[in-house]
Amino acid sequence: MNTNIITFSKNVFLPLTTVCRNRCEYCCFRTPVTENCILQPAETERTLIRGAELGCTEALFTFGERPEEEPGFKKLITRVGYDSILHYCHEMCRRCIETGLLPHTNAGILTYEELEYLKPVNASMGLMLETTAEIPPHRNSPGKNPEV
Secondary structure (H helix, E strand, O other): OOOOOOOOOOEEEEEEEOOOOOOOOOOOOOOOOOOOOEOOHHHHHHHHHHHHHOOOOEEEEEEOOOHHHOOOHHHHHHHHOOOOHHHHHHHHHHHHHHHOOEEEEEOOOOOHHHHHHHHHHOOEEEOOOOOOOOOHHHOOOHHHOOOO
16 A cells, blocks of 8 residues: 555635634634625636535535624624525535535534535535644633533
């Protein structure tokens, strides 16, 4: 067996929003709610189509955990045409499949019902798990509670 082989998947990265309820002290992903904090559907679709044209096989959808808990976000996601980030993600995953790419969602802590909702339109779903220990940088991050 040759152990010098490296494999990878060509993918597009689609951060639907970087708004997050967590306040991890080391995070450089999270941003506050602003007028431009949501990746617009047209831009998402252009990225999917261009990715497919360039030979990508997968799309990674990410967003901050429970962005609707942040003041002002609900109004902005409604303005984009969806009642929640999960509904927006579901629709973009469905469109992703139409382009021939495999969608993968990394959405933070989800309920079983939310996982079931996203399951039909995802090849896989993940969770960013830095540690299962209780650590000071997570003290203001309800989604990083090890019990959760």
